[in-house]
Amino acid sequence: MPRDTDPLAGGPRDAPDTPRDRPGPPRARPPAPRPATTTRTGAAPLPAPHPERADSPDPSGPDALRAVPAPAAAPAGPPAGPPAPPLAGDPPRGYRAVFAVREFRAVFAAHLLSLLGVVVSELALTVLVYELTASPLLSALTFALGMLPYLVGGTLLGGIADRYPARRVLVTCDLICAGCVAVMVLPGTPVAGLLVLRCLVAAVSPVFTGTRMAALTDILGADDLYVLGRSLLRIVSQSAQLVGFGVGGLLLAVVSPRGAMTITVATFLCSAALLRLGTRNRPARTGGGRGGTLLGESLAGARTVLGDRRIRALLLLFWLPPVFAVAPEALAAPYADEIGAGTTALGLLMCAIPVGHIAAELYAGAALSPRVRSLIVLPVAAAGLLPLLLYGLRPGIALSAAALVLAGVGSAYVIGLDQWFVEAVPDELRGRAMTLLTAGLMTLQGAGMALAGLAAEFFPVHQVVAGAGVLGTLCLLLLVAEVRRTAPAHRIRTEVRDGEDQHVASG
Numbered sequence: 001m002p003r004d005t006d007p008l009a010g011g012p013r014d015a016p017d018t019p020r021d022r023p024g025p026p027r028a029r030p031p032a033p034r035p036a037t038t039t040r041t042g043a044a045p046l047p048a049p050h051p052e053r054a055d056s057p058d059p060s061g062p063d064a065l066r067a068v069p070a071p072a073a074a075p076a077g078p079p080a081g082p083p084a085p086p087l088a089g090d091p092p093r094g095y096r097a098v099f100a101v102r103e104f105r106a107v108f109a110a111h112l113l114s115l116l117g118v119v120v121s122e123l124a125l126t127v128l129v130y131e132l133t134a135s136p137l138l139s140a141l142t143f144a145l146g147m148l149p150y151l152v153g154g155t156l157l158g159g160i161a162d163r164y165p166a167r168r169v170l171v172t173c174d175l176i177c178a179g180c181v182a183v184m185v186l187p188g189t190p191v192a193g194l195l196v197l198r199c200l201v202a203a204v205s206p207v208f209t210g211t212r213m214a215a216l217t218d219i220l221g222a223d224d225l226y227v228l229g230r231s232l233l234r235i236v237s238q239s240a241q242l243v244g245f246g247v248g249g250l251l252l253a254v255v256s257p258r259g260a261m262t263i264t265v266a267t268f269l270c271s272a273a274l275l276r277l278g279t280r281n282r283p284a285r286t287g288g289g290r291g292g293t294l295l296g297e298s299l300a301g302a303r304t305v306l307g308d309r310r311i312r313a314l315l316l317l318f319w320l321p322p323v324f325a326v327a328p329e330a331l332a333a334p335y336a337d338e339i340g341a342g343t344t345a346l347g348l349l350m351c352a353i354p355v356g357h358i359a360a361e362l363y364a365g366a367a368l369s370p371r372v373r374s375l376i377v378l379p380v381a382a383a384g385l386l387p388l389l390l391y392g393l394r395p396g397i398a399l400s401a402a403a404l405v406l407a408g409v410g411s412a413y414v415i416g417l418d419q420w421f422v423e424a425v426p427d428e429l430r431g432r433a434m435t436l437l438t439a440g441l442m443t444l445q446g447a448g449m450a451l452a453g454l455a456a457e458f459f460p461v462h463q464v465v466a467g468a469g470v471l472g473t474l475c476l477l478l479l480v481a482e483v484r485r486t487a488p489a490h491r492i493r494t495e496v497r498d499g500e501d502q503h504v505a506s507g
Contacts, residue, residue, distance in 0.1 A: 094366050098228045103219045106278025107212065110271040111233055114174060115240050117267035118205075120251060120260055121181050125198060128184075128257035132191055145198045147446035153203035154439020159297035160207050161431025162285040166215040171272045173208040177201050178268035185258045185265070206442070210435025217422060217430065218282055224370050227418045231365045234414070238354045238361075285428050301432030305425070310486040311433065314421050316479055317381060319440050321411065323448035324385055324472030328404055328465045329353060330449040335391075335400070335461045345397040352401045356408020364412045373416035378480045381417075384410020385476065388469030394462040 098104055130139040160169055180197040183189055189197075213230065220226045251260050286297075306312050328335070332349040364373055387406035390399060425433040455464045 117264035124260040149202040150442040154206035158435040174272035206439040213434040214431040327452040327468035352404035353408040356405035360409040360412035377416040380413040392466035
């Protein structure tokens, strides 16, 4: 449903997801705890492995992945030959470990469906409004309304994410979107009604996204599996910019705008069904019956989140780089016209940043340890907008696209920042904090597009984009210093899931 998407009762478990049903050697009963011993003077004792919890809520969840006992120490002496291949029962790692969690697979599939519904409905509704009014202004306004209500929904409705069970909130949001689009499809719906329904869908989006982000910490845990799960959902959202509108355009070549929107109703309903049947029911983070209004809870949560210096600095680190990075995308058409390029060049400029982002995030998630991902957050964030300075030379399409790909690579700092944010926010505020994160991100991107367009009324496009790179870099250097100042005094130990020992992650 929401774009960053960038809904949750427990359905039947698939037999292959349970560790005891996977192929491989049978698991022996865990031994009784024994006193720790050391092999050399001064070495810290290793705790005896704990038996797997019998009451684990989901055998395919993160607890099962952590429960594999450590291998026995190898005997001293030269190796007898090449290392033995991994056993068939070894737990998966990296992105494969995230997909091994059954509940995440349901969330991921629902994300694909709801994102498809959002992209196609946005495009179809814009075309429908233009057909009904022949007004470019109203057509553009229809598209812009997808961002404007995010701030209202994220601020005034954010309490929903913590006040009610996540599954109920997410399924309800999908059903509301399906209902709104179904009313849009009706031939008698006036243009004003179409715009109001568009605003309602956009206001629901940050609640859905924030609730789902918070629910991922329950499904995957609040450590590296969560970071990789968020990364996968973000990659899908970026990919939608590459293929989503193309698929929507092909669909509109076959069916009418109302026919295309009818299909999106089915995608929202399928998303709701997947989340309802494929995920567990969990209680609300805060007791909704403790008194107080939803509006009061939402505003109080926003004040608490923004009043914390550390959380506020991390939020700004999420928000500020996209404000400046959207300038070349918002001005892609004027820039292509300025240098005398055609529509093919325009498409290349529009897809360059998503390509860089997807490639960098896949590499960071698959190849870098949590420690390294944490170490690169501040340097990459500070330097991520520097490639936009190349626009000051008014380059051709090839160099412009290369600069934008590098700018997209710079956004890979977010994968490490996700871990810092979830560690900084208390559990009882997590839903509201993540809803506010989504609302601010979308709202400020819209503001960045508008400001870039306004500046291009007075200055050449290439200077506006280069100026965004300079101003953005200066702002980020100040923000990076603030993030360093607010870093906790103690160092946070993060569990590494690639077979290494634990590392220390600062920040």
